[in-house]
Amino acid sequence: GPSHAKTKYETNNVTGVVTGLAWTRVGGDILFVECSTNKGKGKLTLTGNLGDVMKESAVIALEYIKANAHHISLEDTDFENLDFHIHVPEGATPKDGPSAGVTMLTALASKLTGRKVKKYLAMTGEITLRGQVLPVGGIKEKILAAKRANIKEIILSEKNQKDVEDINPKYLEGLKFHYVKEMIEVLDIALV
Amino acid sequence: GPSHAKTKYETNNVTGVVTGLAWTRVGGDILFVECSTNKGKGKLTLTGNLGDVMKESAVIALEYIKANAHHISLEDTDFENLDFHIHVPEGATPKDGPSAGVTMLTALASKLTGRKVKKYLAMTGEITLRGQVLPVGGIKEKILAAKRANIKEIILSEKNQKDVEDINPKYLEGLKFHYVKEMIEVLDIALV
Amino acid sequence: GPSHAKTKYETNNVTGVVTGLAWTRVGGDILFVECSTNKGKGKLTLTGNLGDVMKESAVIALEYIKANAHHISLEDTDFENLDFHIHVPEGATPKDGPSAGVTMLTALASKLTGRKVKKYLAMTGEITLRGQVLPVGGIKEKILAAKRANIKEIILSEKNQKDVEDINPKYLEGLKFHYVKEMIEVLDIALV
Amino acid sequence: GPSHAKTKYETNNVTGVVTGLAWTRVGGDILFVECSTNKGKGKLTLTGNLGDVMKESAVIALEYIKANAHHISLEDTDFENLDFHIHVPEGATPKDGPSAGVTMLTALASKLTGRKVKKYLAMTGEITLRGQVLPVGGIKEKILAAKRANIKEIILSEKNQKDVEDINPKYLEGLKFHYVKEMIEVLDIALV
Amino acid sequence: GPSHAKTKYETNNVTGVVTGLAWTRVGGDILFVECSTNKGKGKLTLTGNLGDVMKESAVIALEYIKANAHHISLEDTDFENLDFHIHVPEGATPKDGPSAGVTMLTALASKLTGRKVKKYLAMTGEITLRGQVLPVGGIKEKILAAKRANIKEIILSEKNQKDVEDINPKYLEGLKFHYVKEMIEVLDIALV
Amino acid sequence: GPSHAKTKYETNNVTGVVTGLAWTRVGGDILFVECSTNKGKGKLTLTGNLGDVMKESAVIALEYIKANAHHISLEDTDFENLDFHIHVPEGATPKDGPSAGVTMLTALASKLTGRKVKKYLAMTGEITLRGQVLPVGGIKEKILAAKRANIKEIILSEKNQKDVEDINPKYLEGLKFHYVKEMIEVLDIALV
Ligand SMILES: [Ca+2]
Ligand SMILES: [Ca+2]
Ligand SMILES: [Ca+2]
């Protein structure tokens, strides 16, 4: 069935779409976080069969962007008159955990700023309200999945660097890693 | 009882009604997605004993139409002052999964544009917020059900083409397939 | 106890009250659907220990009436400033399933148009948003219950005609059947 | 503990308090339904550890009073700017079932009209939206409890008359029964 | 751990704090009910790990105070523009039952009138919407806990007097009891 | 995996971030409470996989600050036009209990006053609506975790002093303890 198939990277040649890395019972995979906005009243809609922790990541991402709008040239955005929608295909697969935080943050920021996302880039990391990127689990599986999907660059928390260094280097060939501490660094690297 | 009876195709000679393909424990079947709109406040009502994943498909479909209104000549539609209702008979049968996404999208678009849907056409496919049509499961069972119900044309994700090619050709006689990548292609084919 | 007693038909000499047919573990029975309206904000209240599928029938009925108001001379009704209440006695008995759809539709239409319902008439059938009447189960048990309760005429989906023809004719004596395809036919027959 | 103690009748020398009859696992008992109103927005608050069916009775009672305000001289009541609260002591005891319907109706009507309730009167019966009083169970246990509590008159559905006639007359001494068909009869008997 | 420690009475030298008596699996204890108000829209917030029945007591207390504002010199209070918060420490201990009703009533009334609560006073009793104080369970355990906590006076329902008289008098030395019938008596005794 | 890793203290060189002490099945740990505010309507959003009791602590903290705004120079803050967000990383770890009360209070107060929090300071304690700091459990485990994380000062309830005195002094070297009774003392010590 389609629900266990490994996803292939596709050029996200639009704003609001970012490639994340997931770690499930059947191994690592890439996933896409999609964001759209419409005229509205500040409502955040979340779809894609997301668990509570993953939904919280989206809430944190939007809250951070609102509180730090001036850092990403969004100080003139009228957040109260927009609705936000974040979707993570594929709907048949339940998804949870905090590791899509950076991906959701980047999708929202891309959509709101109108800036596209760097090609062949994927990311994984928990976010916090004060702007940190925290380490996440399943790094080895996620990296193998990224290679299979033709990813070239990966953004990780600096606290996941030791997990990468434990991996046999032959699996890392052709991959460039960005280790970050702050969420603002993610946006600097990802948005072109 | 009526709940296990196979549904027959009926000419949907009205706007807002689209034929989908379902795959349940008792095999494939066709289903109808019905859409109506009324003066309101942007509320989306979903009936027909739908599971959470299927409800999310409707949310994505409406969100996509709002964000891409100009692509389907709906730029003058006042979405905020309409209520939307999507119903999937039959109420006694629980339904779930993402595969009715294209069907819901087309029902909403048909109702809102006032364009009827091509006769003897059915469809199945997951939709995403950025406009893609993703592959779904149960293709063989769905196609057999479509033939029994007198369907002539079927829209599928291009990624389901391999599933069709695995089917013995004698079961495909008299059926025309449309393989699509984008949601906008579905509307181009389906709305007359 | 009173909860297993079979209900008797009573002249519904008021608007907004319609006789339906129910099929439960303890056999067939008639039931009454009662509707009242008050000045309000468009809210629909449902009581009578109703399951989710039965509640959805009421939502579909109201939505259909709003979208087709001009077909039943309700084009001047200010639906947004009315509250609607549908109750199905008896509260101690849980009720579910889609077969009260036509009964709920007729109760709402009777209350809103001020037209009473034909005497000694009962009905059972699922409704859809586009206006169809779908077949339901338990036809034999429902018909026996209707006879016991002194019902003279019954409205059914045309797709339930075969179920009636399977019944020994001696049980059908004194009963007149109306087989319908569309919801509008139900209202034509039922409202006097 | 206090939760199994039998309640004694107390003169309800205020408006909005009505004596009902309950039937639980530990036998019959009387209960009080208390109603208060405050300036508000039409909200109905229900307390006293009430189950869903019992809550529905309160909703039906209020809806009936609103729709029939002119029958009980409440046509000038501004229901939309009042909040309603119905409480059934004792909070430690879960309560459910439709039989408090007439009691809730009378409590609301007493509070809203300012008319007190006849002394030494109790009642039990399900209500419907069109104004009927339906029979309820546990009649024998309820009557014995009423006698113990010093009740002198009891209102019942006319369809519970047969249940009273099955009781040994010695248990009925000193009790006067009112058998009613319509909810308006209850209010005529109960409100002084 | 702290959750099983017995609480000591502390002078509640502020308005809105009242000492109650609790009865749990590990015996009797005193508890504090704290109330604060802020500018708002009439919302009642309840914290302290409270069960549904205990939450209902707070709803009844507030409703009673609103409906009887003139009896406690609150006729000029603008209830619709205040928010109310009742908290019962300690959050780790689940609490339920109706016996904190009088305590919640007194805390709200103290905060709203600005009158402090008599020192070394505790209370326990269920409240009803019409203003009665009903008896509660665990009287012996509650009284022993009150003594341990240095309480000098206790308010109880007059229907709990028999429970006090069953206790060996040596346990009652130094305690003064107030037996009340009406909620207004509680406020007369408690508010200084 | 990252979820069992012990957290290290990091200089919270921003407002709205406070270090707390947690006690879980796998021992003691430090945690961070992060607070942000945005233009809004008084809504409080809580993320970080928090249980009901921990969420209640945040509600109490905000309520206390609103009711005592003048004590911390916030009398001009327009609470009704702000939204509040409290987050406790790490999202994969469920968290509950009342002991983060002082930490949440301090995070909110720091954000709203713009005052930073003293460096190398951690705290643990339940809060109440009237302003007390109550003792909490797991003191030994929390203190060991604080030392490991390089904490230098700890705020505790005065009722936890005995728990500290039971610990072998060699584990307390280099730690300074602040024993407090009132929430306002916490803010005096913590906000620089
Ligand atoms: Ca995949
Ligand atoms: Ca991920
Ligand atoms: Ca079917």
Ligand SMILES: [Ca+2]
């Ligand atoms: Ca389908």
Ligand SMILES: [Ca+2]
């Ligand atoms: Ca019946």
Ligand SMILES: [Ca+2]
């Ligand atoms: Ca029926």
Ligand SMILES: [Ca+2]
């Ligand atoms: Ca009782």
Ligand SMILES: [Ca+2]
């Ligand atoms: Ca009763």
Ligand SMILES: [Ca+2]
């Ligand atoms: Ca205690």
Ligand SMILES: [Ca+2]
């Ligand atoms: Ca108590």
Ligand SMILES: [Ca+2]
């Ligand atoms: Ca940690």
Ligand SMILES: [Ca+2]
């Ligand atoms: Ca803590």
